[in-house]
Amino acid sequence: MREVHWKLLQYITGIGIFFLVGYHLIFSHFQSDEVTEWSSVSSRAASAGWFTFYVLILIFGIYHVLHGIRGIILEFSLPQSAVKALDWAIVLIGVAVFGYAVYIPINGFIS
Amino acid sequence: MEAASKQKVPLQNRLGIKGWVWAGRYKIERYLYTLHRLTGLGLAAYITIHLIANGFRLGGEGNWTDLMNIFSNPGIKVGEYLVMAAFIIHALNGGRLMLQHLGITLGKPKPPVYPYVDSMRRRRPLIWVMLTLMAALAIYTLVAFVIGE
Numbered sequence: 364m365r366e367v368h369w370k371l372l373q374y375i376t377g378i379g380i381f382f383l384v385g386y387h388l389i390f391s392h393f394q395s396d397e398v399t400e401w402s403s404v405s406s407r408a409a410s411a412g413w414f415t416f417y418v419l420i421l422i423f424g425i426y427h428v429l430h431g432i433r434g435i436i437l438e439f440s441l442p443q444s445a446v447k448a449l450d451w452a453i454v455l456i457g458v459a460v461f462g463y464a465v466y467i468p469i470n471g472f473i474s
Numbered sequence: 475m476e477a478a479s480k481q482k483v484p485l486q487n488r489l490g491i492k493g494w495v496w497a498g499r500y501k502i503e504r505y506l507y508t509l510h511r512l513t514g515l516g517l518a519a520y521i522t523i524h525l526i527a528n529g530f531r532l533g534g535e536g537n538w539t540d541l542m543n544i545f546s547n548p549g550i551k552v553g554e555y556l557v558m559a560a561f562i563i564h565a566l567n568g569g570r571l572m573l574q575h576l577g578i579t580l581g582k583p584k585p586p587v588y589p590y591v592d593s594m595r596r597r598r599p600l601i602w603v604m605l606t607l608m609a610a611l612a613i614y615t616l617v618a619f620v621i622g623e
Contacts, residue, residue: 381569
């Protein structure tokens with residue numbers, strides 16, 4: 364993939380995050396405190412719809428954040444070898460964060 | 475061949491991070507560039523804390539309830555409001571950047587008749603609309619947070 368494709372993905376994930384995180388923020392911060400109570404959290408964790416919602420937020424969010432940070436770092440005129448190392452580091456960080464973060468809704472869904 | 479290899483060498487960013495703040499007479503677009511990065515990094519830091527906090531769910535009801543008691547602190551509520559404000563700024567400015575990068579808000583080309591109007595100035599009304607919307611949403615969110623308390 365060329366840089367322009369990664370950039371387009373940045374836009375697509377940005378639009379996705381706008382709706383998903385926007386809903387998440389409104390749902391969890393403009394509602395009563397009941398949404399953060401254990402019973403409410405547990406019932407959402409057991410729902411297939413919410414599970415899909417959380418996984419989508421993770422995929423879109425991790426890509427958007429890491430690609431954004433990559434863009435900021437690349438503004439500091441790195442040599443080509445450092446850019447390759449940075450790309451690999453970002454992929455590894457992304458996979459590690461996704462692995463950790465997706466385990467939480469998986470655990471909630473199956474238990 | 476030589477020209478092609480030269481193209482791969484990026485221009486040196488001599489100012490580094492100082493260029494985010496000052497490099498001469500910056501226009502409002504440049505400060506929005508800085509604000510976009512600052513809000514993005516702030517949101518990235520918040521997401522990291524959020525994901526760590528989510529991990530407390532694995533520890534069971536006791537751990538989760540203890541964490542939520544800490545999060546009911548008024549100082550944390552101020553932080554939550556700042557996250558909402560950062561989200562509003564980053565989302566609206568991101569939308570503006572997307573429209574501009576895709577050429578949607580550039581307008582039709584015009585003959586260069588004096589006084590010249592560059593594309594940046596032609597797009598400036600969009601920026602004022604966006605800033606007004608940002609301020610309105612930030613105030614609305616603040617009121618909603620205060621009433622919700």
